[in-house]
Amino acid sequence: MYDYLIVGSGLYGAVFAQEAKKKGKKVLVVDKRSNIAGNIYTEKVEGINFHKYGAHIFHTNNEKVWRYVNQFATFNRFTNSPVANYKGELYSLPFNMYTFNKMWGVITPEEAIIKIEEQRAEIKGEPRNLEEQAISLVGRDIYEKLIKGYTEKQWGRDCKDLPSFIIKRLPVRLTFDNNYFNALYQGIPIGGYTKMVENMLEGIEVRLDTNYLKNKEELNKLANKVIYTGPIDAYFNYSLGTLEYRSVRFENEVLDMPNYQGNAAINYTDRETPWTRIIEHKWFEFGKDEEGNDLPKTIISKEYSSEWKQGDEPYYPVNDENNDSLYQKYKKLASKEDKVFFGGRLGEYKYYDMDAVIDSALKFIEIEL
16 A cells, blocks of 8 residues: 555656655655656757757746755756747847847937837726736837737737736846846756656656546555646546646757757747747757767757647646636535645646746645655
């Protein structure tokens, strides 16, 4: 008999498994995929750590979480500095003095402020939707070129139909700093995320290709308690309705060239380009293998955002009023389960960054273990 059955070998499940094992608990991890590590899974292709389920860049201001992950991996000094491509014009992200110089020819922060203030004045009163919120923050020029098309592709909805809160914390910098994250700690695990999760799960029994929801009764009999990190609505067989997600489709190519775009991420911000961004994976580790040699080939992934349907991989919860209200109903059902606990991005229906998933797991562990 196991003390804990953990459903899902992503970050939440791996952190819980590691800590439970440390406390002498007997743990079994099951995952329906044929690989561990959930959406942060990386695999070696042409010597490159390829982020199979989309780019993941670890960043946090939480020192406890940073110390925690550094037990299982050494992180490099990768800094996320994406570039926006609007119909062949290249702009620096997040919005900073490089962006404003390219957009308006301004040289000083004072000139940039005057230009932004001039354009922001178009919106009177409280912004009613994402479009008005964006213009009230950075003005129409930046909204039209760098926000509108990208956001509409990302969410599959017109900016006028999206809630303003999505873009409330748009970073605007009056410096020449193009580090995307305001994070004290940032980087990519050397050797890839899979290696990091392998280290977390060392000495723990893991069964892959095991669909928990299809074998719930027999699997539940194996353990005293269950930590479930899958979609909460799927657990209850969608009995109250389906929570909405955005999904992502990837078109991956191995190219016989050393450098395709010169940057890890380039966002395509016009509406006409069908993909949202292109990731070039080798630049997460500076184009080198673990011995420091230059890699002769490269791998790119074009990302296409799509409406989620059952059978697709759920990526981003659509945290609008309707979905949040439905989630609260599922949460009430979940609280009545006597031996099953729900955690992680899908179990809690939250748009979590990696550090927040780990923090959530560690907080639950303090109560549970």
